[in-house]
Amino acid sequence: MNAPTDRAAPAHPADGPEQEPLSPRDYATAARAELDPAVWDYIAGGSGDEVTLRGERAAYDRYRLRPRTLVDVSYCELGTTLLGRPVALPIGIAPMAYHRLVDAEGETATVRAAGALDALTITSTFASRTLEETARAASGPLWLQLYVLRERKVTESLVRRAEAAGYRALVITVDAPRMARRERDLRNGFHLPSHIRPANLDDEHTGGLHTGRAGGSTLAAHADRHHDAAFTWQDLAWLRSLTGLPLVLKGVLTAQDARQAADLGVEGLIVSTHGGRQLDGAIAALDALPEVVAAVPDACEVLVDGGVRRGTDVLKALALGARAVLVGRPVLWGLAVGGAAGAERVLTTLRDELAEAMALTGRPRIDTIGPDLLHRSPDPAYPLTPDDRDMA
Numbered sequence: 271m272n273a274p275t276d277r278a279a280p281a282h283p284a285d286g287p288e289q290e291p292l293s294p295r296d297y298a299t300a301a302r303a304e305l306d307p308a309v310w311d312y313i314a315g316g317s318g319d320e321v322t323l324r325g326e327r328a329a330y331d332r333y334r335l336r337p338r339t340l341v342d343v344s345y346c347e348l349g350t351t352l353l354g355r356p357v358a359l360p361i362g363i364a365p366m367a368y369h370r371l372v373d374a375e376g377e378t379a380t381v382r383a384a385g386a387l388d389a390l391t392i393t394s395t396f397a398s399r400t401l402e403e404t405a406r407a408a409s410g411p412l413w414l415q416l417y418v419l420r421e422r423k424v425t426e427s428l429v430r431r432a433e434a435a436g437y438r439a440l441v442i443t444v445d446a447p448r449m450a451r452r453e454r455d456l457r458n459g460f461h462l463p464s465h466i467r468p469a470n471l472d473d474e475h476t477g478g479l480h481t482g483r484a485g486g487s488t489l490a491a492h493a494d495r496h497h498d499a500a501f502t503w504q505d506l507a508w509l510r511s512l513t514g515l516p517l518v519l520k521g522v523l524t525a526q527d528a529r530q531a532a533d534l535g536v537e538g539l540i541v542s543t544h545g546g547r548q549l550d551g552a553i554a555a556l557d558a559l560p561e562v563v564a565a566v567p568d569a570c571e572v573l574v575d576g577g578v579r580r581g582t583d584v585l586k587a588l589a590l591g592a593r594a595v596l597v598g599r600p601v602l603w604g605l606a607v608g609g610a611a612g613a614e615r616v617l618t619t620l621r622d623e624l625a626e627a628m629a630l631t632g633r634p635r636i637d638t639i640g641p642d643l644l645h646r647s648p649d650p651a652y653p654l655t656p657d658d659r660d661m662a
C-alpha cells in the first residue's frame with residue numbers, strides 16, 4: 271500500500287483561481303470572478319421572477335436514471351446526424367448574442383472550440399463577429415439564428431449571406447417578438463461597451479446600443495425597435511419560399527405549434543424557453559419535449575436547450591426524444607475563463623460525461639437510449655443552491 275503523502279487534499283475549485291475548473295459549474299464560478307457584474311447578470315439572468323430560469327434546472331433533477339447492467343460498454347458511440355449531416359456528438363452550441371462581452375476574440379473563438387469536437391454551432395443574428403468571419407473560422411457544422419426584423423430586406427440579406435457563406439440551416443427564433451423584462455439588466459442599465467456591436471447589421475440598425483441609463487436596457491430598447499412583433503405563420507411561409515436552406519424554429523413549447531410548423535415543411539424544432547429569459551412562468555423545455563416529439567413526424571428533428579449542465583442531463587433529454595441538446599451559458603463561461611481552449615474544455619467535459627453516463631447506464635449507442643431509462647421521481651427536485659439561481 272502506498273504511504274500517505276503530506277500533500278493537502280485538493281481545494282474545491284471555488285477556493286482558488288489556481289485550481290483547474292472541472293465541471294461547467296466550476297467554470298461559472300471562475301467566470302463570475304472575471305466578469306463585470308453587469309455582464310455576468312446579462313448572461314446569467316432570466317425574466318421576471320426567474321421562475322422558469324430555476325425550473326429549467328429543476329426539471330432535469332426530477333428525473334432519475336434506471337441503469338441496465340452487463341452490457342458491453344467497452345466502446346460508446348456518441349455520433350449522430352443533424353438534418354442529415356454527421357456530427358460527432360449530440361451536443362451543440364446555442365445561439366447567443368455578443369460573445370465579445372466575455373472574450374476579445376468572441377464568436378470565432380467559440381466556433382473553433384466547437385470545430386475541435388466536430389460539434390454544431392448556431393451563431394446569433396446579434397453576434398459580435400460577422401457571420402462570414404465565423405464561417406471562415408468554422409470546421410464543424412454551422413447554422414445561423416435569425417431574428418426576423420421589421421425591415422424584411424435586412425432578413426432577406428442575412429439569408430443570402432448565410433447561403434453564400436455555407437451555413438447549413440436557418441434557425442428562426444419565435445419566442446422573442448419582444449424582449450422580456452429582465453430586471454437585472456434594467457437595474458444595471460445594461461448597455462454594450464463601445465467596442466462591441468452587432469457585426470451582422472449595418473449602422474442604420476445598430477444605433478442606441480451603447481448609451482445606458484439606470485432603469486433601462488439598451489438591448490431591450492433595440493429589440494423593441496427592430497424585432498418584428500407582427501411576424502406570423504403566414505410570414506413563415508414567405509421565409510420558406512425565400513430559401514432552400516432547412517428551417518428550424520427555436521422556442522416552440524406546444525404540440526399545436528410543433529404540428530403547424532411541421533405542416534409548413536419546417537425541418538427542425540428547438541424546444542426552448544430561451545434559457546428562462548423570455549416568458550417567465552413558461553413550462554420547462556424538458557417537460558415540453560415529449561409532447562413536441564409526439565406531435566411531429568420523424569423527419570422533423572427535435573432539439574432541446576436550457577439548463578443542460580451535465581452529461582446525465584444530455585442523456586435524460588435524449589431519453590425523452592431529443593435528437594440533440596444545445597448548451598448556452600456554459601460555453602460563455604468557458605470562453606470567459608480560457609478563450610477558445612476554455613470553451614473547448616467545457617464541451618469536452620460534457621462529451622466525456624455523456625460517454626460515462628452511457629457506459630454506466632448500459633447504453634453504448636444513441637439509438638439504445640429511450641424513455642425506459644428514466645424514472646420521474648415523486649420527490650421534489652433537490653434543494654437549489656445559491657449558484658443554481660444563476661443556472662450554474
Ligand SMILES: Cc1cc2nc3c(=O)[nH]c(=O)nc-3n(C[C@H](O)[C@H](O)[C@H](O)COP(=O)(O)O)c2cc1C
Pocket residue numbers: 312313314326364365366367394395396415443520542543544545546547575576577578596597598599600661
Ligand atoms: C447571453 C445570452 C444571449 C442569448 N442570445 C440569444 C440570441 O441571440 N438568439 C437566440 O435565439 N437565443 C439567445 N439566447 C438563448 C440561448 O440560445 C438558449 O436558448 C439558452 O441560453 C439555453 O439555456 P442555457 O443557457 O441554460 O444552456 C441567449 C442566451 C444567453 C444566455
Ligand SMILES: CC(C)CC(=O)C(=O)O
Pocket residue numbers: 367396446449489493544547
Ligand atoms: C440581443 C438579444 C435579443 C439577445 C437575446 O436573445 C438574449 O439576450 O436572450
